[in-house]
Amino acid sequence: MKICLYNTYSRKKEIFKPQFKKTVKIYSCGPTxxxxxxxxxxxxxxxxxxxxxxxxxxGYKIRYIINITDVGHLTSDNDSGEDKIEKSAQxxxxxxxxxxxYFTEIYLTNRRKLNLGEPFLYPKASEHIPDxxxxxxxxxxxxxxxxxxxxxxxxxxKFPKYGHxxxxxxxxxxxxxxxxxNPQKHHxxxxxxxxxxxxxxxxxxxxxxxxxxGFPGWHIECSAMSLKYLGPTLDIxxxxxxxxxPHHESEIAQSExxxxxQFVRYWFHPRFLMVEGQKMSKSLHNFYTLKDIEQKGFxxxxxxxxxxxxxxxxxxxxxxxxxxxxxxxxxxxxxFIEYLLIIIKASRKLKPSxxxxxxxxxxxxxxxxxxxxxxxxxxxxxxxLSIVWQLINTFNxxxxxxxxxxxxxxxxxxxxxxxxxxxxxxxxxxxxNIQKLTKKRxxxxxxxxxxxxxxxxxxxERQGYLIKDTPFGSWxxxxxxxNY
Numbered sequence: 001m002k003i004c005l006y007n008t009y010s011r012k013k014e015i016f017k018p019q020f021k022k023t024v025k026i027y028s029c030g031p032t033x034x035x036x037x038x039x040x041x042x043x044x045x046x047x048x049x050x051x052x053x054x055x056x057x058x059g060y061k062i063r064y065i066i067n068i069t070d071v072g073h074l075t076s077d078n079d080s081g082e083d084k085i086e087k088s089a090q091x092x093x094x095x096x097x098x099x100x101x102y103f104t105e106i107y108l109t110n111r112r113k114l115n116l117g118e119p120f121l122y123p124k125a126s127e128h129i130p131d132x133x134x135x136x137x138x139x140x141x142x143x144x145x146x147x148x149x150x151x152x153x154x155x156x157x158k159f160p161k162y163g164h165x166x167x168x169x170x171x172x173x174x175x176x177x178x179x180x181x182n183p184q185k186h187h188x189x190x191x192x193x194x195x196x197x198x199x200x201x202x203x204x205x206x207x208x209x210x211x212x213x214g215f216p217g218w219h220i221e222c223s224a225m226s227l228k229y230l231g232p233t234l235d236i237x238x239x240x241x242x243x244x245x246p247h248h249e250s251e252i253a254q255s256e257x258x259x260x261x262q263f264v265r266y267w268f269h270p271r272f273l274m275v276e277g278q279k280m281s282k283s284l285h286n287f288y289t290l291k292d293i294e295q296k297g298f299x300x301x302x303x304x305x306x307x308x309x310x311x312x313x314x315x316x317x318x319x320x321x322x323x324x325x326x327x328x329x330x331x332x333x334x335x336f337i338e339y340l341l342i343i344i345k346a347s348r349k350l351k352p353s354x355x356x357x358x359x360x361x362x363x364x365x366x367x368x369x370x371x372x373x374x375x376x377x378x379x380x381x382x383x384x385l386s387i388v389w390q391l392i393n394t395f396n397x398x399x400x401x402x403x404x405x406x407x408x409x410x411x412x413x414x415x416x417x418x419x420x421x422x423x424x425x426x427x428x429x430x431x432x433n434i435q436k437l438t439k440k441r442x443x444x445x446x447x448x449x450x451x452x453x454x455x456x457x458x459x460x461e462r463q464g465y466l467i468k469d470t471p472f473g474s475w476x477x478x479x480x481x482x483n484y
Contacts, residue, residue, distance in 0.1 A: 001369075003055070003058060003376045005378055008244065009266075018235045022060055023062075024055050025064075025231065026051075026236045028066045028119070028239065029238070029248075030068050033068060033069070034088040034099060036289045042110065042290060043307055044239070045114070046304060050312075052064060052117055054376065054379055054417055064120060065119050065230065067125065068122050069125055069221065071096075072216045079153075079191060096205050100126075115301060115421055132220055136194055150195060151211075151217070153192055154191050156189045156190055156253060165248055168245060174187060192217035193254065194216055194217060194220075197214045219247055223263075226255070232261040233261050233263065235264075237268070239268075241269045273315075288318075290303070293323070298323055298324075301420055309382055333388075336392055337425040338475070342472055344401065360406055363406050371410075395407045434465055434476060441453050442473070460476065464479050465479060
């Protein structure tokens with residue numbers, strides 16, 4: 001089945017065709033680890049994760065890296081201001097290395113909580129200085145770089161395609177609408193490949209280079225690491241829409257100058273996340289992290305479920321009310337899977353096994369085709385999620401063992417894309433005394449001794465368990481059980 005993806009570069013949906021038949025090379029812009037990652041980051045990383053899971057669902061092998069920016073990302077887009085890592089270190093009275101280590105670990109922990117798949121590598125910029133210097137030398141050799149007082153710069157006017165990704169033109173950029181004009185630069189949009197350490201300043205992170213002591217520019221770091229681990233041409237490059245300009249625009253220019261080859265075949269950019277209809281900012285007190293989510297009693301996977309309800313190319317609006325609804329929906333989904341397991345256990349007296357019945361296989365294939373068509377259509381997770389609930393509603397109209405097998409097999413398969421840890425849902429092993437009370441109560445119900453059965457229900461509930469009667473037997477679970 002074909003996969004269609006929107007390509008930022010062509011500004012249209014295209015049929016996805018990787019360079020190699022069944023292997024896809026993907027580079028994602030990772031965090032600058034100077035502060036806590038927020039919900040906007042979580043949204044962006046989850047969308048990239050859904051893209052990768054969709055490709056894997058279609059049988060592709062993924063070679064995927066996420067960089068860690070630990071040097072060179074300045075506070076201004078015009079290659080001026082302070083290094084964000086060094087600034088954070090000064091404010092927190094820590095070393096730059098300690099800041100990097102602390103916030104990198106938080107980022108990785110948050111990825112695990114959101115059930116984001118692991119890349120094969122998290123390369124750090126600071127560990128690739130020789131690669132960066134060699135790449136700058138190649139660009140310089142081709143006459144596309146020049147040196148001024150504060151660093152070595154890429155000359156954008158010599159790269160005709162500069163601005164295509166973002167829709168900017170050199171004439172527009174020359175006006176300095178977003179970029180403060182530096183009179184020494186040949187063009188206001190020229191960007192730093194290497195920045196010099198200012199006189200009488202001692203940075204914690206600096207290196208010697210053929211041009212002088214300093215540190216790499218932010219953009220060149222990604223080009224050097226992607227080139228080293230994935231080669232000159234990427235199948236897909238992901239990142240937030242705020243990375244389109246100048247970061248990704250500059251990556252294209254320097255990478256294609258150095259290699260003479262197309263840098264990226266498909267650009268994937270999730271839109272911004274808003275909070276209660278406003279841009280997220282600390283001044284508005286709506287700057288939330290995953291820790292804030294958890295402190296309010298929500299599961300990180302409820303946030304993931306909420307993200308599934310939005311499309312990556314539409315601006316996403318986070319609200320606490322919508323998160324509450326997502327937590328309820330996720331809990332209901334987990335309960336439904338337990339219900340399926342109750343039915344399967346009652347009918348088979350064993351765990352669900354592979355289905356061999358041809359008719360059932362055909363039903364599974366029909367449902368799965370609908371799901372795959374949704375995700376293959378530019379990662380349409382809202383549609384995919386609606387198919388999940390269509391399946392559940394269909395089952396609830398006629399619950400039986402055969403349909404339980406179908407629903408269970410499908411949900412386990414679909415979770416390879418959804419990533420909601422549905423496969424972790426198991427029927428809990430009840431204490432022996434609860435098992436005995438449940439069996440005794442079932443006998444009383446069979447005898448239609450309802451008053452005695454109700455007394456046992458109250459006793460089971462008093463011991464911290466809920467009991468629900470179904471046509472397939474009693475369903476008993478801890479009152480405060482949390483599946484996530």
